[in-house]
């Protein structure tokens with residue numbers, strides 16, 4: 001599943017079409033795609049893993065789900081869910097979820113929840129974590145209304161960097177460690193973005209898919225943790241379990 005930084009890369013790639021009018025539209029999406037024809041794109045936005053195509057009085061929301069892909073100025077062999085043709089090029093989306101949001105897009109999103117947004121608010125994340133002391137930190141970090149944009153790779157890397165066991169309970173983790181985790185979620189997301197653009201993301205993974213701990217030279221534990229049952233990679237020697 002693409003994480004927030006990958007959606008930000010998509011936004012940068014399609015920036016060439018901002019302000020342009022859609023000449024042709026097609027695809028097997030269930031939304032009324034003809035509504036988009038001859039409309040001008042006011043802006044492209046992102047909120048976490050949501051990619052937003054904003055028009056004057058409505059917004060097309062695209063969620064890549066697990067296997068969603070896109071192509072800019074080229075096509076895949078399969079039929080796109082949504083194809084947008086402009087005077088100077090095209091965008092194609094495949095196997096994604098597409099919905100329409102009516103009216104002003106700002107009423108649907110709190111931009112301060114997005115770790116890559118200029119309005120990201122770490123204090124708000126702290127307040128949200130304070131309300132869920134009994135949750136495991138591995139679930140809390142993946143909560144898109146606290147850390148919008150953070151996916152499973154970022155979760156693992158942040159917890160490894162902060163020396164925290166993924167099954168630790170939010171309320172039992174020392175306050176300064178919580179502050180560090182919140183800060184790392186945003187910082188690592190920007191590093192992810194930087195490395196991904198240079199096609200060297202994997203090279204920088206310290207825990208994700210790793211067999212042994214780089215710090216301890218001991219085997220990494222692989223386990224589906226938390227309510228969300230997402231894969232965690234961790235070292236029980238240096239990542240402390242707070243319960």
Ligand SMILES: [Zn+2]
Nearest residue numbers: 213216235238
């Ligand atoms: Zn270790």
